[in-house]
Amino acid sequence: MSDIDEQILPGEPAAPPHDVVALSGASPLPSPRSSFAAYKQDARHWITLVTGEYYPDILQDACALYAPVLQQFGQMLRESETSVRLLLNIAEIPNSWLRVQVARVFRKYVSPETPVEMLKQKRKATRITEEFGGTFRPIHEVQAAFDSRPLPDEAICALLWEYKDRGKKGYDLTTRFFQMFREQFPALHLDGPERAGRDIRLGSVFEDYPFPNRPVDFVVREGEAILAIGLARYDGDRGGAQEDDRTGGYKNCADEILDYCHAHNLNQVKVLFMNDGPGLLLGSMWDDYASIEARNPRRIMVFTLRMMPTRLTLDWLRAAG
Template identity: 50%
Template sequence: MTSFGDYKSKASQYITFIDSEFYPDYLDEAKTIYSSVIDQFTELAYLVRSSVDLLISIADKPNPSRTQLLRVFRKYVSPDTSVEMLKVKKRIPNIIADYGHRFRKIEEVRANLASRPNPDEALMALLMEYKSRGQKGYELTEAFFLWFESNFASDYSIQGPVRAGRDIMLNEVLQEWDAKTPADILISRHDETPLIIGFARYDSDRGGAQEDDRTGGNRDKVTDILRYADRYKLPLKIFFLNDGPGLTLGSMWNDYAALENYGKGRVMVCTLKMLDERFTKDWLES
């Protein structure tokens, strides 16, 4: 069978490009979504005595307003803290204790708000990036599920979040698997024998330390899953559905080719355009 590494010389022909919106085409939508959010943030900034109080005030707001306000808070007050950190209300006191000394003073926040145009198209464009984050990954997994069901539904079952949704947790689907390991795809025979554990990722861009962390973490997954399969005499394989132009950056393609080789036939790395050629019943049952 042709390996993932064999496709490198014609990589661009096998990459799936999931469309992104052009700037400034999406600004009208951004104004509709974020004008009221920025107005509300500005109003709150003038009602509180400090930036700490501003965070506490935002944390008391209901969603979805709270999450959107936290994104503005991060831009104006605390770039050190991720929105994911701030979203957990019970962690707010700890965040204030750990990072509050680095919050920008409320007087500076107000001055900066006053200096910006209204509407603030630059900030709206930044916030719009959050809205589309993850969407390409959802489209990638949805495309795979549709392809799989059209080709293999009569022989196998497939589970996982088709778009947004809860990951497959390996400790819930594999007996005696202790770690809470998330996966995107589980393919089984109809008798519930697990065959494929899959991980999906769309990379618009990737490189540097992130690239090294990704491939190193994937190698650990392969080692752990294959060790488990050998211990319990299961025909498990690992499938990496990776796509996007980020695959062609740096050493990414070579790293994934090496990962596939490391699996000695029990690991496959594929883009959507490779599926018909590589993801076959022969490999599933090999």
């Protein structure tokens, strides 16, 4: 799988020469536009796509990876007298990766109502049996269903494969963002997890921050001075309630950070939202992000990777709000 496929949406005309390669001087940079909203007229040209994998090409690798998982589930199924006992036995698997995968198979066969996040936590097995055990499919029905499928079962292997790279598109995007930022601003310091890793908590950035567990993705510094706090996200195909949750959360986050900075005379601190992906073209996403930036354009900026070389400047980062 390639990391970042910098192309426009299928079927669209070729993008004008304002790709991120402009950083290396391969093509002239376009003039920056005044706001995120100003890019809406040709929004599709400013989106970076992250490639996926084709079906059924994945099946061979998926079956090779998850056949041992299904074998482990089948063995534990044969050795368990009830579905409750099956889950408790799964919770005792010492290898954490294998335990989580077998628990996902359990959910598909035995208890689709059980939250996935609960199944991931070994210590919650007893609680799950107490709260959901009454809805578990009887063990003899589980055995019959499992025996009716081939081993390895391509269908469930493909489902498990979807979990494997969940979040990878976002990681690929943030890795590219960190690389581009450091090339564009070599004098600045960028802190944050470039791929998987614990988010930065604002309590570790500001000693008396009122919500110390507030997570952010990166912090921009020049020497000891904090210039910006940022979030980076890849929006794939989200919409509806997820769309509302994301933009509403961004608005609250920006307000909270800027209110704190105003109260502590930190007027140089900016809030950056690096968002990319085709999800920006869904529903009201573009307008919602634009409205967040418009609340305080001297302190808030929303941008995609393709906008970054011209929109995000050292002068803007250094300017007092």
